[in-house]
Amino acid sequence: MNLFRSEEHLERWLLYSQTAGDYVMTVAEWATVFSASIFRRRLEPDYLARSPTYLEDYRRALKTMGKTLPAPDRFLSVVMFTDIVGSTKQAATVGDAEWRSRLERHNDIVRTQLEHFGGREVKQTGDGFLSAFDSPAKTIACAVATLREVSDLDLQVRAGIHLGECEALGDDLGGIAVHIGARIGALAAPNEVLVSGTVKDAVTGSGIDFTHRGTHELKGVPGAWELYAVTE
Amino acid sequence: MIGESMAQRAFTTILEHFVATGRAPHYTELSDLLGIGVQEAREAQRAAVDASPIAGCWMSHDTDHIESWAPFSNIPTHYLISVDGIQRWYGQCGMEALAVRWLFPGQEVVVETRCLDCGDTIRVRTRDDEILEIDPESAVGYMPSPFARSRAGSGAFN
Numbered sequence: 001m002n003l004f005r006s007e008e009h010l011e012r013w014l015l016y017s018q019t020a021g022d023y024v025m026t027v028a029e030w031a032t033v034f035s036a037s038i039f040r041r042r043l044e045p046d047y048l049a050r051s052p053t054y055l056e057d058y059r060r061a062l063k064t065m066g067k068t069l070p071a072p073d074r075f076l077s078v079v080m081f082t083d084i085v086g087s088t089k090q091a092a093t094v095g096d097a098e099w100r101s102r103l104e105r106h107n108d109i110v111r112t113q114l115e116h117f118g119g120r121e122v123k124q125t126g127d128g129f130l131s132a133f134d135s136p137a138k139t140i141a142c143a144v145a146t147l148r149e150v151s152d153l154d155l156q157v158r159a160g161i162h163l164g165e166c167e168a169l170g171d172d173l174g175g176i177a178v179h180i181g182a183r184i185g186a187l188a189a190p191n192e193v194l195v196s197g198t199v200k201d202a203v204t205g206s207g208i209d210f211t212h213r214g215t216h217e218l219k220g221v222p223g224a225w226e227l228y229a230v231t232e
Numbered sequence: 233m234i235g236e237s238m239a240q241r242a243f244t245t246i247l248e249h250f251v252a253t254g255r256a257p258h259y260t261e262l263s264d265l266l267g268i269g270v271q272e273a274r275e276a277q278r279a280a281v282d283a284s285p286i287a288g289c290w291m292s293h294d295t296d297h298i299e300s301w302a303p304f305s306n307i308p309t310h311y312l313i314s315v316d317g318i319q320r321w322y323g324q325c326g327m328e329a330l331a332v333r334w335l336f337p338g339q340e341v342v343v344e345t346r347c348l349d350c351g352d353t354i355r356v357r358t359r360d361d362e363i364l365e366i367d368p369e370s371a372v373g374y375m376p377s378p379f380a381r382s383r384a385g386s387g388a389f390n
Contacts, residue, residue: 001325039331051285
């Protein structure tokens with residue numbers, strides 16, 4: 001992401017080690033690419049919601065320069081979002097010290113359950129977690145166990161689970177499947193594990209029961225989505 | 233959980249603060265700017281980071297301090313940005329520095345930096361869609377790929 005006086009200067013740079021897919025363009029060309037909507041419209045009030053569309057504009061701008069965004073490493077994964085319901089209000093009610101203590105115990109519980117059920121902590125999202133699993137049934141079991149355990153802390157947690165192709169972004173995960181998981185998590189009621197129809201279909205025969213929670217549009221995601229709550 | 237609209241408000245407010253002052257607001261300031269509690273503001277900026285496209289915003293490691301909010305950096309970099317002759321901003325990287333102009337419509341935005349090989353200056357002068365000057369004209373930008381390499385250990389932000 002650096003500028004050099006010429007390509008020869010770049011090639012002499014100590015840290016330069018060109019790999020396939022690296023981009024070297026003139027500053028004038030970069031200025032054109034960095035005129036795409038994703039850079040130009042950052043102050044729009046609905047920028048974040050529109051950014052997937054703007055990203056396509058960025059891809060097109062690169063393509064006109066004969067470049068393409070590198071194909072991300074994609075793989076099938078189950079994603080789980082867990083989140084403490086009403087955390088701000090609860091923090092205000094119980095005070096900072098008690099809240100910190102509960103939060104630490106909550107985090108310990110989540111991590112213990114992830115380890116037990118073979119999940120991977122991807123990252124913390126505010127007072128929640130994004131985790132990834134190989135098995136949808138184990139993901140559901142992990143979510144149910146986590147919600148049960150944290151209820152002893154007088155906390156209400158909700159969980160959203162989806163199965164789909166994800167993109168590796170270093171240790172992080174990206175891709176539409178992650179967005180869908182987040183949207184489902186946001187729709188879950190307190191103490192509820194809400195899953196997509198994809199997850200429900202994937203665990204057919206596992207003995208896990210579900211209650212239909214209706215058809216939903218998920219913001220920024222095409223189509224209508226059938227959602228199901230896990231019934232213990 | 234922070235909703236999408238609050239994440240968007242936090243994202244825009246932080247960016248507007250950069251435009252106005254050259255730096256990010258602390259989340260205690262963001263709290264005032266958004267008219268919400270401090271804890272909620274801390275969560276809102278985290279939510280905005282998570283929602284930001286092309287991994288353009290991040291915190292300093294293990295803190296709630298904003299380190300970078302594309303196209304700006306909250307810590308000084310060698311991408312010095314001047315707007316109408318006043319140097320107050322720093323570019324996140326060489327390419328993002330070229331996108332700062334979109335946040336200052338109608339104003340002259342100058343990126344001044346140094347070549348990492350020889351240390352001599354590179355200067356790019358813009359106004360909106362116009363590239364007024366690139367000195368030297370031979371200047372190039374280098375972006376390692378895949379983008380995961382663009383953070384730790386790649387030299388991308390050296």
